[in-house]
Amino acid sequence: xxxxKKLNVHIGDNHILKDVDLLFPERSITCIVGPSGCGxxxxxxxxxxxxxxxxxxxxxxxxxxDGEDIIDSQSDITELRRRIGLVSQRPCPLPMSIxxxxxxxxxxxxxxxxRRELVVHVRQCLRAVGLLDEIKGRMHTPASRLSIGQQQRxxxxxxxxxxxxxxxxxxxxxxxxxxxxxTVEDLFVSLKDRYSIIMVTHTLRQALRIADNVVxxxxxxIIETGPASQVFNNPQKELTQKYLSGAFS
Amino acid sequence: xxVRTLKDRTAKGLMLTMTVVAILTVVAIAVGLYLKSxxxxxxxxxxxxxxxxxxxxxxxxxxxxxxxxxxxWVTLLAIAFALPISLFTxxxxxxxxxxxxxxxxxxxxxxxxALPSVVYGVWGILVVVPWISNHVAPHYVDFSTGYTxxxxxxxxxxxxxxxxxxxxxxxxxxxxxxxxEASLSLGATRWQTAxxxxxxxxxxGILASSVLAVSRAMGETIAVLMVCGCVVGLPHGLLDACxxxxxxxxxxxxxxxxIPLYESALMFAALILFVVVLIFNLLxxxxxxxxxxxxx
Numbered sequence: 001x002x003x004x005k006k007l008n009v010h011i012g013d014n015h016i017l018k019d020v021d022l023l024f025p026e027r028s029i030t031c032i033v034g035p036s037g038c039g040x041x042x043x044x045x046x047x048x049x050x051x052x053x054x055x056x057x058x059x060x061x062x063x064x065x066d067g068e069d070i071i072d073s074q075s076d077i078t079e080l081r082r083r084i085g086l087v088s089q090r091p092c093p094l095p096m097s098i099x100x101x102x103x104x105x106x107x108x109x110x111x112x113x114x115r116r117e118l119v120v121h122v123r124q125c126l127r128a129v130g131l132l133d134e135i136k137g138r139m140h141t142p143a144s145r146l147s148i149g150q151q152q153r154x155x156x157x158x159x160x161x162x163x164x165x166x167x168x169x170x171x172x173x174x175x176x177x178x179x180x181x182x183t184v185e186d187l188f189v190s191l192k193d194r195y196s197i198i199m200v201t202h203t204l205r206q207a208l209r210i211a212d213n214v215v216x217x218x219x220x221x222i223i224e225t226g227p228a229s230q231v232f233n234n235p236q237k238e239l240t241q242k243y244l245s246g247a248f249s
Numbered sequence: 250x251x252v253r254t255l256k257d258r259t260a261k262g263l264m265l266t267m268t269v270v271a272i273l274t275v276v277a278i279a280v281g282l283y284l285k286s287x288x289x290x291x292x293x294x295x296x297x298x299x300x301x302x303x304x305x306x307x308x309x310x311x312x313x314x315x316x317x318x319x320x321x322w323v324t325l326l327a328i329a330f331a332l333p334i335s336l337f338t339x340x341x342x343x344x345x346x347x348x349x350x351x352x353x354x355x356x357x358x359x360x361x362x363a364l365p366s367v368v369y370g371v372w373g374i375l376v377v378v379p380w381i382s383n384h385v386a387p388h389y390v391d392f393s394t395g396y397t398x399x400x401x402x403x404x405x406x407x408x409x410x411x412x413x414x415x416x417x418x419x420x421x422x423x424x425x426x427x428x429x430e431a432s433l434s435l436g437a438t439r440w441q442t443a444x445x446x447x448x449x450x451x452x453x454g455i456l457a458s459s460v461l462a463v464s465r466a467m468g469e470t471i472a473v474l475m476v477c478g479c480v481v482g483l484p485h486g487l488l489d490a491c492x493x494x495x496x497x498x499x500x501x502x503x504x505x506x507x508i509p510l511y512e513s514a515l516m517f518a519a520l521i522l523f524v525v526v527l528i529f530n531l532l533x534x535x536x537x538x539x540x541x542x543x544x545x
Contacts, residue, residue, distance in 0.1 A: 048434055053426075053429075053430075055348050081433060081436050084434070090427060092431045094446055095449050095450040104432070104437075104445070108441055108445075
């Protein structure tokens with residue numbers, strides 16, 4: 001379980017996240033929604049500490065992943081990142097073959113001793129995202145030759161390959177065509193039994209379709225959070241009502 | 250036709266003219282060198298010019314092999330010296346260094362790149378040559394002045410270093426941040442990311458930069474001339490003196506031109522340099538094209 005306590009993130013003089021308190025339930029899809037620039041992506045990037053590479057960043061507060069505070073400088077950041085997979089906005093295959101893209105994380109983390117085991121695992125991961133049949137015979141061709149939708153599924157397979165507990169998705173379908181977008185969306189739904197998925201989306205309809213829980217953010221603050229049905233059908237805060245009614249976006 | 254269109258067309262015509270002039274200059278140099286080399290080319294066969302090692306201008310014998318080998322030795326040594334250092338420096342600056350370090354390093358690199366080559370030459374004479382003569386050479390040979398292939402290679406390597414580092418920083422910086430994040434988010438360390446993703450993605454850029462550095466190193470004259478020893482003869486090791494082609498031309502052009510064919514021979518030396526750099530660039534273009542094709 002991921003728990004965020006009194007999280008404040010500053011980048012330079014800008015106070016991006018303000019006193020964020022959150023609990024991400026396990027084995028479900030939590031969608032973070034809110035207007036552009038409200039800090040959704042910053043929150044997501046704090047959860048796996050990719051925010052560290054941002055110039056002038058300062059983090060206060062706690063992010064507890066299964067009880068361990070990852071903001072603490074003593075935590076093993078590479079192991080943390082292995083446990084928290086990331087699917088970014090634009091598909092980003094590594095400059096290598098389809099096979100090597102999926103095998104990359106396994107090799108880095110020395111997950112298999114025998115090559116045969118790795119091959120079997122890579123095939124399983126590709127099958128899990130529905131790519132295995134589509135790329136038959138092209139396993140060792142550059143990943144960049146896949147279509148954008150296929151590339152995004154490959155990125156998901158690559159994340160799954162290192163056995164993460166959580167998957168972060170940063171507007172993972174926004175660069176895709178409607179059909180690919182639907183495929184990826186369905187994949188997330190099928191994966192929620194095994195993984196805790198935290199998804200940033202700017203499409204309310206998408207959140208409505210797949211979210212179990214919703215977090216609504218505005219100007220760096222958490223305005224409302226709860227089960228999707230409650231937030232969408234019976235929002236408690238006026239700001240949430242306005243956002244859902246399309247008063248601002 | 251209105252004024253804006255007229256200005257646009259004039260600008261286009263002007264720029265086209267300048268482009269053509271720039272390209273024609275290169276062609277003119279090649280043709281000029283060839284015409285000037287004709288006399289020596291007519292007097293001796295091409296193979297004896299290129300692969301002969303007898304250099305007796307008074308007897309009309311012009312074998313360029315010692316000079317060719319001098320150029321090759323010094324250039325290879327310089328690149329072998331500069332390549333790993335510049336790669337690691339650029340990786341450190343782009344992947345590890347804090348912004349403050351970057352702000353300090355960039356101006357230093359610019360200063361190093363802008364230093365006149367004669368300064369490097371003087372530094373070579375004052376520091377590198379005595380160091381080789383007193384501390385390196387005694388372990389391997391009875392006597393060495395220090396004016397050697399090694400001295401020229403080190404000085405030249407340090408000269409191309411800022412160029413290579415700047416180019417590599419450009420190349421690595423152009424790798425999308427998302428790629429690094431993709432690798433990091435799988436549990437890779439920054440070193441693993443640099444090695445397996447950034448370097449891999451930058452392969453064509455590294456190659457192109459290295460070619461540029463080699464071309465620059467091959468043509469570098471003054472600094473090399475000051476520390477290479479300028480002794481005609483095939484170098485057999487790093488502690489032999491050498492005589493690269495640019496040094497030959499710079500040292501002798503304008504002097505001893507009363508010797509028949511001597512000017513023509515020097516022009517032929519320049520032509521060799523021109524052709525070698527040209528071939529090298531063409532080959533690298535082919536390799537680059539192949540790499541890009543492979544990554545598509």
